[in-house]
Amino acid sequence: MSSADPGVRMAGFGHYLPTRCVENAEIEAEMDLPPGWIAARSGIRARHYAAPDQALSDLAVPAGAMALRQAGCAPDRVGLLLLATSTPDHLLPPTAPLVAHRLGLGCGAVDLAGACAGFVHALILGAGHVRLSGQPVLVIAANLLSRRIDPADVSTRILFADAAGAVLLEPGAPGQGPRATRLQSDGAHYDAIRIPRGGSRLPFAPDAPEGLGMQMPDGRAVFSMAVEAMAQSAREVMALGGVSPAELGCWAPHQANARILDKVADRTGLSDTLRLGTLQWHGNSSAATIPLAMSWHVAEAGGLPAGPMLIQAFGAGAIWGATLWQG
Structure with missing residues (x-):
């Protein structure tokens, strides 16, 4: 851009x-x-x-x-x-x-x-x-x-x-808006997080109520995939946007698990960057966590921090992405 x-x-x-x-x-x-x-x-x-x-x-x-x-x-x-x-x-x-x-x-x-x-x-x-x-x-x-x-x-x-x-x-x-963006997917991990029943592959059936809940058969594998994908996309968009972690105004990652975010921060130099999030009190609401964190911060602080904002997430599919947003 x-x-x-x-x-x-x-x-x-x-x-x-x-x-x-x-x-x-x-x-x-x-x-x-x-x-x-x-x-x-x-x-x-x-x-x-x-x-x-x-x-x-x-x-x-x-x-x-x-x-x-x-x-x-x-x-x-x-x-x-x-x-x-x-x-x-x-x-x-x-x-x-x-x-x-x-x-x-x-x-x-x-x-x-x-x-x-x-x-x-x-x-x-x-x-x-x-x-x-x-x-x-x-x-x-x-x-x-x-x-x-x-x-x-x-x-x-x-x-x-x-x-x-x-x-x-x-x-x-x-100059405002997305400064660099990277969106990715890997369908080889399609079943890592799933709700099996209800689609065309496995429709609802009165005699088979199982499969309506969310399943994550291998949480350790999902953890590792999330860390690797988020670290990679963070490095890529910062390089594309020409900024270092020290130049970011804040980091707004999907609030999945604090240990995932800590590992991503360690691998990308984001440990000292202001991290927006409400995971501690609001848990993981999937796609809603990032705008919830933004809105919560605006309500508490009166606005978002100055400077570029790194926004990123990893989810079922597997799909992930990151954008460097210039405020």
């Missing part, structure tokens, strides 16, 4: 967390785990679960509304809504048109199923649309994973949570 390219700025942020907060002690007691076991292995101390009457759209709408309100953007100005989610209200129809309707938007609206890397992909696609059309784009990432957790599976039970985050993108000054 050159300084003459049309700029894209993050004009507004929003987030939503369900009311119910589930602390580690509750899960450790139910699963007969020693006190402190979850925090030691994940860095997570609590997470939020949606109420029984809430669907994914009920999380996405208030997050989107907050971003619009913060940006001072009238709904009729928005040119596109991108909803990054792995847990839509229904397999069909997509949830984005419903969210757009409830927000008073009259624009295009589409779901983007990119797992934990969904927000990074939606952000880049949204920035492209802003540059092409000159219209604001609302990017929402939301997941309701508490209903996709196998209560007996410790590898997923301790990590996943429900949340939504949103960013309103608008035309900005030349």
Whole structure:
């Protein structure tokens, strides 16, 4: 990206967390785990679960509304809504048109199923649309994973949570927006994280209810893949963007597991870079963790740090990516 390219700025942020907060002690007691076991292995101390009457759209709408309100953007100005989610209200129809309707938007609206890397992909696609059309784009990432957790599976039970985050993108000054981007995938690891039943390969079946929960058969392998992929993509986009870790304003990684992020930081020189995140108190809400962290930081600090921001994620598929965003 050159300084003459049309700029894209993050004009507004929003987030939503369900009311119910589930602390580690509750899960450790139910699963007969020693006190402190979850925090030691994940860095997570609590997470939020949606109420029984809430669907994914009920999380996405208030997050989107907050971003619009913060940006001072009238709904009729928005040119596109991108909803990054792995847990839509229904397999069909997509949830984005419903969210757009409830927000008073009259624009295009589409779901983007990119797992934990969904927000990074939606952000880049949204920035492209802003540059092409000159219209604001609302990017929402939301997941309701508490209903996709196998209560007996410790590898997923301790990590996943429900949340939504949103960013309103608008035309900005030349040079603002994605400065360098790297998006990648490796379908050889397609089954590393999965919800087996419900698609065309293994449809729902009344006589076969198993396979509806999230599965991660080899957590160690996923851990290693995530560290390697995130470290590689971080190094690549910093090199493409011509910046060193010391020159970054902040690092906004997907909040999967604190040990993963610590290892990535060690391998890339990011240990001293300000890390945006709310993993400790909000757990892993897949694609929602990055915009949730941004919105939370803006609410606490009044804005994002000055300087380039490294945004990155790794998720099921396997898909991953990183972008160096110039504020």
